[in-house]
Amino acid sequence: MMGPTAVIDLSALRHNLQRAAALAPGSRLYAVIKANAYGHGLLRAARAFSDADALAVARVEEAVQLRLAGIDHPLLVLEGFFNAEELEAASHYQLEVAIQQPEQLQILSEHSIGRPVTCWLKMDTGMHRLGFQPDAVDAAWKFLNAHASVAKGVRVMTHLASADDLSNPVTNDQLRLFRVHADQLNTVTSIANSAGIIGWPTSRTDWARPGIMLYGASPMLGRTGVSEGLRPAMTLKSRIIAINSFAKGSPIGYSGSWVCPEDMRVAVVAAGYGDGYPRHAPPGTPVLLNKQRVPLIGRVSMDMLNLDLRTQPEVRVGDEVVLWGEGLAVEEVAERAGTIAYELFCGVTQRVVFEEING
16 A cells, blocks of 8 residues: 555553553543544544543534444543533433533523433633633532532533643643632542643642543643653554656755755655645655655645655665654654644544554
8 A cells, every 4th residue: 555554553542541540640531532532533542542431522423423332431521512402412322511601501401301411510710712710600500500400419620721831820820720619619620631641730630631642642842752651652654656866956846945956866755735744844844764764855745745865775666654653753743844743633634544553
C-alpha cells in the first residue's frame, strides 16, 4: 500500500491511561474519547480504555453510539443535552450529563423522564465558555437537587483554561474560586484535564478527565509526550512514490516558492492535506525517512509532499516515511505548522487506512 496509514498502538493507549492513573492516584478517571477519540477511533479507544473508571464524550450522539456498540462503562456527556430528545436519550441509555446553561434547567422543568440522570453542575471559573457563573451556582444546585429527574448526589465540575502554562496565574485563581464554592456544596468534584493531571496537583480531585495525554501527546507548552512518560498512540506513515533529479534553480511544487539551491534529488511522498497532513507545514518540517530526519520542501499539496534527499542518497521508491508518531513527536510537526497536536490527530481524513497493533 503506497498511501498513508495511521497505525494505532493499543498498548500505547493502555500505557498512557496507566500513566494518568499514576500521576493522579487519588482520582478516578474519565478517559475522554470525544471527537472520535481525538481521531484515533471512538470504539477502538473505548475498548482499549476498558480499565478506565468511566468514559467521557462531548455529545449525546457519541454516547449513544457507544451504548449501541455494547460499551457499558459509565458515560459522561461533557456538553450535556440541548433538547427533550437528548434528555430522553440520556435517561434511556443512563448517561451522565453536564449541566452548564439555564436552558438545560428549563428543559428539565418542562419534561419528565423515566429514569433520573446523574448530573454534573459545571461552574465557569475563568474559561468563559460553558458553565454557570459562581453567583448563579447555588440556585442551579438547589434546583437540580430538588428535581425528580435528577439522580441523587449532584456533582460539580469546572474546566481549566490555561493549565498548559505553568507560569500563568489564572489556573491558581480558578482553583481558589472553585474551592470557595465547591467546599460549601460538599459533593464529588472534577477539575483536572490532562494539563491539570500533569502540572497542577491540587486540581486532582475526586475525578480527573485525561484527554490528549491518553493519545501520547503533551498538553504542556514546550514539552512532548515522551518527556511526560507517554507513548505515541498514532504513527502516521506513507511511502515514496517518485524520486526526481533537478538542476540548481529548479522550483519545487505549487507557486515555485522553494527553489533547489544546487543539483539535487527530490522525493515525492503519497500524503498531503487531503489526508490530514497540515497544508501550512513550512519547508524544513521534518519527516522520518528510513528512520532518519529529512526536511520537507515546497508546499504541501492535497495528495503529495516533497522531500529533500541530499542527505539520503540510497533512498528508493517504496521506502517508508513517518509523518509523525514513533520517533517523531507530533508536537514538533504541529509547532512547525502553527497548530497543536489535537488538530493534527482530529484532522486525519477518512481515506487514510487505519491499522491496529499490540491488541
